[in-house]
Amino acid sequence: MTGIDLDRWEVVIGLEVHAELATRTKLFSAAPNEFGGAPNTHIDPLTLGLPGSLPVLNEHAVELAIRVGLALNCTVQRSVFARKNYFYPDQPKNYQISQYELPINVDGWLELPSGQQVGIERAHLEEDTGKSTHVGGGGRIHEAEYSLVDLNRAGVPLLEIVGRPDLRTGEEARAYVSELRAILVAVGASDGKMEEGSLRVDCNVSVRERGAAELGTRCEIKNINSLRSLGRAIDYEAARQVDLITAGDRVVQQTRHWNEDDGRTHTLRSKEEADDYRYFPDPDLVTLDPDPSWIERVRLALPPLPAARRHRLAETAGVPLEQTALIVERGLDELCLAAVAAGADPARTITHAEHNLSDERARALDPAAFAALVGMEVGGQLTATQAKAVLAELVEQGGDPVAIAAARGYEAMDDAELEGLVDGLIAEHPEEWARFCDGDGKITGFFVGKVMKATQGKADGKAVTALLNSRKG
Amino acid sequence: MPSSEPDAPITSADVAKVASLARLRLDDAELERFTHQLADILGHAADLETLDLAGVEPMAHPIPLVNVLRPDVPGDLVDRDEALAQAPAAEDGQFRVPPVLGEAP
Known part of the structure; x- marks a missing residue:
């Protein structure tokens, strides 16, 4: 299977992200919400689905759901919990409590670092299931002899964030998940750890010929555990579907399982037979209708979000939006803004933050010292290379850039001294000089x-190059 | 409802499908009896549909209460061994269940 012809085919991607909410307890009971722990030690009567146990909604889970909804520009509305009925041993009640017709958050969007907006259909509350381990048959689910069930995770609050099919490439899908994760972490709703399952991504992929009005038949891919797998799984699945169609076959709507080891998706089950969940309002739970004043309090307490921070930095520093993405991701935007406010040249400041401040300790850098360093560089007291070295030392040890430069023996070269040196070199190397004068750019480096x-x-x-050019006559 | 036409009367095939989704095994006599009973219930719902209910908010719950919430504070747990002792089979601190075909939805 090779890459698909993107002039002919369009890939349509929609993502469903399940985020575990960072509460202390479960969504409907007081058992702890903690990752890990010995199996079945975070259980109470409700987790076990014991008769007579009743769910009571966790206020903090609602608060976190509202935070995320507002951060995703959603409308927060009156919502109703519903039972999604299916039988599986990792949820002993034989139904999962979710939100169906009336989810808490609807109709939002988020903005990618490129400026592209991606629609959010809904972000609803639901409970997580337990974990099954399949024993025997080499761990393969269809050949297992039996399964073991750990209910620690059952009932942990989840926010299922359903994105609209606005994404077109694996790269865009990765940017979307990465942005969503940054938002979830910023508002304190989730730790965002994909490797611990705090953030789980299901991916709907379809393909269609460019210009076609109708969407193609989609497949849902599960078991994507990293951003890297997300891109790989989309590329594989899109190519698989194009191969089917060009061979005169058709795509069957189904759920497929991403296998990281062989880099393929595999059939899990066909969608039609599994999709009859007989949702109905859960009679054990009443309507959730957050007071407008509660929603407003949450809105006012939201921290600055990544998109707003990127725009602010781009406008203040006068650089393109794309150039701010990495800086905001590393949490260096406040530093840059403070340095610029202290008089640093915005373009040089951004360049340093983007390329020379990957060290985690850079966030603790003193903005005044950073601004002073940029000033020395722009003023010609330091070369770009020297500025980079001084900056690295500032990040590691702090201090005064003037003193660091002096201790390293960085002194601005006298103009006359440099001119004499350049003129001497021209005289010593007439052949190379002739080539330079003929416009051979490569000889500049010599x-x-x-x-x-x-x-x-x-x-x-730069000063040397300028001097050379001025000597061309 | 599983019937393809919203107004079509419920059939014993519909009831058989719902029963199988709910893991209920019904014999022919039961199937017939429940089909009649469900048809009566749906008939009552159809009566309600003839009323003009524009502007009436759908009622999700008979009790006029909203926002019943609890603080996010850990509470009592069930002892693992006690829980596992009530299960048909257990192993390594976990519930042991027959092999399941396919992944959870």
């Missing part, structure tokens, strides 16, 4: 290198 060697790296490469 002269710059000689100057750097003679000055032990103190010269400013």
